[in-house]
Amino acid sequence: MTDAASQPVAFLGPEGTFSEEALLAHMPAGAYHPYPYPSIREVLEAVQAGDAPLGIVPIENSLEGSVVVTLDSLAFGFDDLRIVREITWQVHQQLIARRPVGFDRVTKIVSIPHAYGQCREFIREHLDGVEHEPTDSTAEAVRRVSRVERPWVAIGTRLAAEMYECEVVAADIDDAPDNRTRFVFVSRAEAPQDTGETFKTSIVCGISQDQPGSLLMILSEFAYRYVNLTKVESRPSKQGLGDYIFFIDMVGRRSDPPIAQALSCLGCKLSWVKVLGSYPT
Secondary structure (H helix, E strand, O other): OOOOOOEEEEEEOOOOOHHHHHHHHOOOOOOEEEEEEOOHHHHHHHHHHOOOOEEEEEEEEOOOEEOHHHHHHHHOOOOOOEEEEEEEEEOOOEEEEOOOOOHHHOOEEEEOHHHHHOOHHHHHHHOOOOEEEEOOOHHHHHHHHHOOOOOEEEEEOHHHHHHOOOEEEEOOOOOOOOOEEEEEEEEOOOOOOOOOOOEEEEEEEEOOOOOOOHHHHHHHHHHOOOOOEEEEEEEEOOOOOOOEEEEEEEEOOOOOHHHHHHHHHHHHHOOEEEEEEEEEO
């Protein structure tokens, strides 16, 4: 039973997703309870609107790369949100059906596209040519399969299989055994900077026009100051074909002199720089 005084932590639902698993394993200290939302964007909207003080969303997978809806949402349209913590969660995808079914009888695979992409080799070998129906989450995929009397299968969690009274017909079908997803907590408040934990700072920036050496100019500001970058990724700016923005993660707090100086210099040279968060990891 939920404590009436506790506050919700928004996560990608319904119940039984990897987001919920990761949240339950890393529940923030204090009076909080999980609260599901149908999509990543609705999780972020709930936090921005003040309906939840915290939300957790997937941002990167070791097999499929970045979760682009999370990156694009944080870059565009959610200026009040900041990343306040990151965690990494071991992911094991299961092939789930309402009742046991042979691979040769399956007519549809229901899954979130990111989960489908993590299991391409298994699908190619056992379910080649079977229709894929996308959903917003792995748990929604399992719930959908649990409600139909057809030879459909879902890709999802053991937790979802148990919750929706389904069967795991093939276990751990990921293309690689060390399949991990990076999740971030988001909030309208900045993460406290005075803890003794290891910190990471994430930014997104854009250039005013396409010109040779733009990326080198950006990276040089960090290289000159020996700032350790852990990720550099480009994404379309949504302003036109060939126009890109850059997501950069680095080790350290935004208040550390090398990072603060680099960000100050970039602010003078670039059309815009947005700090997505400086947070413990």
